[in-house]
Amino acid sequence: MKSILQALAEPNRLLIVELLRTGPMGVGEIAERLSMSQPQTSKHLKVLSEAGLLQMEANANRRIYRLSAQPFQELEAWASSFRRDWEERMDRLDDYLIRLQGSD
């Protein structure tokens, strides 16, 4: 989770991720569309890949990057687990209020 969050926290990397929502893309096209230098783009792609957020497919001298589904599902599960925290606390509050009512 930590490495996913760290990878996504960098603004340009977040832009890359949002761009790749539209579909898989090569390094050059990413760099051009986001007005980033090619080395800068490659380095961000490396960080994103090492965090598991991207998959790379090598074709000749082209590298096509695409979003990987799993880490986003992990993130969704993690974020939703907080909702469960609130709900459990609500349940405990309900229990408490019911017991309070019963003890009248």
Place this chain on the structure above:
Amino acid sequence: MKSILQALAEPNRLLIVELLRTGPMGVGEIAERLSMSQPQTSKHLKVLSEAGLLQMEANANRRIYRLSAQPFQELEAWASSFRRDWEERMDRLDDYLIRLQGSD
């Protein structure tokens, strides 16, 4: 989204968030439980609060911090929206395959 991710990306702040899942807590207790200095803790709490992740309740000279539900719901929604991307692409693939089949 960016500020939420940036706030959560720092390891000690992530620890604070995980700790606060167990319930609201004062600065001193957070610092002690995580073996962090008080100023360090206060500064991280400020960043988390400014990102909307925490709410603060002042009681005398105590400040009680608690998790705020909304940003985690935003994060969940954002992460889940990627799942929708895959599904849409699957639908388009289905359409394509069906059309391919029809054109036989």
Place this chain on the structure above:
DNA sequence: CAGATATATTCCTCTGAAGGTATATTTTAG
């Protein structure tokens, strides 16, 4: 084989942000 193209990597610089120490601020206790 000699470019040309696409991408990765290396090296350097510099800024932002994290951590430490000291201090300010507020509130309570005596």
Place this chain on the structure above:
DNA sequence: CTAAAATATACCTTCAGAGGAATATATCTG
């Protein structure tokens, strides 16, 4: 009113990491 407790803030130092320029690597074209 004074001291203590809890927290926030200011100031300083340090370091990871982001960006730029140059170069390495691999692949295709003629």
